[in-house]
Amino acid sequence: MDDRTFRNAMGKFATGVTVITSSLNGQVRGMTANAFMSVSLNPKLVLISVGEKAKMNSVIQQTGKFAVNILSDQQQALSMLFAGQLKEERNVEFAWMDGHPILPDSLANILCDVDISYIAGDHTLYVGKVTDIYMKEGDPLLFFAGKYCTVAGLANGG
Ligand code: FAD
Ligand code: NAD
Numbered sequence: 040m041d042d043r044t045f046r047n048a049m050g051k052f053a054t055g056v057t058v059i060t061s062s063l064n065g066q067v068r069g070m071t072a073n074a075f076m077s078v079s080l081n082p083k084l085v086l087i088s089v090g091e092k093a094k095m096n097s098v099i100q101q102t103g104k105f106a107v108n109i110l111s112d113q114q115q116a117l118s119m120l121f122a123g124q125l126k127e128e129r130n131v132e133f134a135w136m137d138g139h140p141i142l143p144d145s146l147a148n149i150l151c152d153v154d155i156s157y158i159a160g161d162h163t164l165y166v167g168k169v170t171d172i173y174m175k176e177g178d179p180l181l182f183f184a185g186k187y188c189t190v191a192g193l194a195n196g197g
Contacts, residue, residue, distance in 0.1 A: 046185070053183040058121045059087055060133065060140045061098045061105045067133050067140040070095040071122035073105055073182050074162070083169040084154060088162045096163055103153045105167060106140070108145040111177040112189040117142060120179060137171055148173045 054073040061068055074088035085107060089096050099105050110118055119125045133140040141148040151167025158164075182187045 041116055048142055050184045053181055056110045056118045056180045056182050056187070057087075058107060058108045058110060058117060058145075059089070059095060059099075059105050060142065061095065061102055062140045063102055067131075068098050069117075069121040069131070069142070071118045072107075073144045080168060082088060083121050085149060085151060085167050087165050087167065088159070089165065091161045091163065099153060099165060100156070105151050105153070105165065106136075106139040106149075107149040107151065107167070108142040109147040109149070110142075110180040111144065111146050111175075112191070113177070113182050114142070114145065115187050118187070136173060141173070143179075144175065145146055146175055146177050146179060 057075050058069045058070050061062050070089070070093055072087055072089070076084050076086050078084040087105070087107065089099070116125070117131070120129055120131070132143070134143045135141070135148055136148060139150045141150075143190045149167075149169055150171045151169055154166045156163055156167040178190050181190065181193070
């Protein structure tokens with residue numbers, strides 16, 4: 040099977056969009072990710088999957104901490120920035136919660152300590168123990184078939 044067939048099939052699974060944030064020695068890094076899931080209620084665990092080439096790996100491995108910022112439909116530009124889809128440099132304002140850098144105005148900020156990590160092929164899975172959560176009202180940014188979309192856009196036929 041070729042890679043495009045696999046990606047096209049995975050792209051049929053509509054998701055929200057997150058930016059994973061973490062900081063090492065005061066330097067904040069962000070990375071756009073849609074490979075995110077809720078794992079366990081007791082204890083409260085979530086999972087992210089980070090590609091082996093992503094710089095985010097060494098940051099999470101060294102700090103043992105990350106935050107998952109669930110993006111609203113107003114934050115597509117941030118998703119593009121942290122996926123390397125915008126070529127210009129931008130200065131992003133992070134807020135700080137319990138020592139975690141977070142993106143303000145996200146629908147949710149989920150603060151995690153790494154519980155366990157597991158190398159799966161060309162990605163590393165990080166299971167995070169959730170230490171705190173902040174939430175805001177709003178509609179989500181969505182990703183489907185390799186494109187960004189919104190709930191309002193889908194309701195209007197795309
Ligand atoms: P870099 O490539 O170094 O950083 C990404 C971008 O963020 C760069 O342009 C960098 O300048 C910018 N940036 C980082 N920190 C800051 C800062 N503090 N201030 C300003 N700009 C900053 N990859 C996965 O591994 N797992 C996934 O689940 C996943 N899901 C994705 C979902 C979507 C919708 C998209 C579009 C991409 C997804 N990717 C995923 C791909 C991933 O986002 C990119 O490969 C990313 O560029 C790799 O991150 P990196 O850690 O190597 O960071
Ligand atoms: P795409 O058509 O590549 O993505 C569709 C779906 O394929 C994604 O939602 C994801 O489930 C899967 N996928 C894509 N690349 C993958 C990878 N390297 N490993 C595992 N699963 C992957 O969409 P696009 O617009 O071309 O994506 C933009 C960029 O972001 C591409 O470079 C893509 O590889 C990357 N991306 C990576 C992941 C990931 O690593 N989990 C997820 C989404 C997008």
